[in-house]
Amino acid sequence: MSGTGQTIYYKGQTFRYTHVLNNQGYGYNKxxxxxxxxxxxxxxxxxxxxxxxxxxxxxxLTLNGKFIAEAVSGKIQKGYNMGSNMAVLRLKKGDRVWIRASKRWTINSSVRFRYAGNTFSGFRLSS
Structure with missing residues (x-):
């Protein structure tokens, strides 16, 4: 899923990825x-x-509202900096996973994420 065109206005805001490439099992709600x-x-x-x-x-990355992992993109004046991470989670049917802006990060104004480099993806590894 890609989050192009999204603007984050406040700490803790949930990212909504509107460009969904594959949603097998229909678990993701854009x-x-x-x-x-x-x-x-x-x-x-x-x-x-x-x-x-x-x-x-x-x-x-949050699981049922609880912090699991973080991706940090630092400040670069003349270029772009990307943060990324990965997590392997044991989930029960009905558990919810989502991406949100850090609650600890300082947001002085809105932050625009307009590039295809903003992604969230996952797959089931085993039962």
């Missing part, structure tokens, strides 16, 4: 930005963050 686990098992999630030039930012 209206809420949440993946709801359709089948219990072990899942692998990848996520990346690439804000506009000159902006530093941090995003969190």
């Amino acid at each position: 209206r809420t930005g949440n993946f709801r686990c359709p089948l219990s098992g072990t899942y692998v999630f990848f996520f990346t963050s690439m804000p506009e030039r000159g902006i530093s930012h941090s995003i969190w």
